[in-house]
Amino acid sequence: MTSIVQNVAVILERIANAARRVNRSPEEVTLMAVTKTVEPARIIEAYKAGVRVFGENRVQEFTGKAEALHACSEARWRLIGHLQSNKSSQAAELFAAVDSVDSIRLAQRLNAAAQAFGKKLEALLEINIGAEDSKHGFSPDSPELRDLLKQSAELTHLEIRGLMAIPPFTENPEGARPYFRRLRQLRDELAKPSGLKLSALSMGMSHDFEVAIEEGSTCVRIGTAIFGERIGNEK
Secondary structure: OOOHHHHHHHHHHHHHHHHHHOOOOHHHOEEEEEOOOOOHHHHHHHHHOOOOEEEEOOHHHHHHHOHHHOOOOOOEEEEOOOOOHHHHHHHHHHOOEEEEEOOHHHHHHHHHHHHHOOOOEEEEEEEOOOOOOOOOOEOOOOHHHHHHHHOHHHOOOEEEEEEEEOOOOOOOHHHHHHHHHHHHHHHHHHHHHHOOOOOEEEOOOOOOHHHHHHOOOOEEEEOHHHHOOOOOOOO
């Protein structure tokens, strides 16, 4: 079996190659290690391999292992799983960013919680790009999505940085390309009238991240390709 260190090195090389194929700098793409169900010792191994951005799916799970990760002093922890609004305060305290904002109510709750903690919280808006009933997120055509962006100036402690999406799964990574392209186009459509840069596009996972990079991803969420197969779906 290959080590986590070796896996990270291979992924970074693949990220660089994918970026260069479309005349992008590899530095434009952040590697996020998805640590759902991964124990602290293995997370620390990824940190020692150079990973600095980590994505957790659940507030409760991260609460249980956060103390064991104090050695990862330069790590940035991002919440990428669905967040219930009643857990907004916990999320604002634990994470540097919430990448799964899917309603105005949740954005307002996170803003209030971040203000109470005296911090600025980054956020991505989750888009249900494939209109799947099993997934959370704004519809691309949602009026609420546009209303939230119009109200963003009122969210003084929540910085909306861009969009996140998980396309419908296809065995062939090329099947995800139209969805990645649509997310990038939606970002461009939303950025101009909102006055926000919306520079972040979190899209692409272990099986399709190279296609996502070719379509403009600025952050790829890699779990299985770093840590191996796990129980539950990678996000």
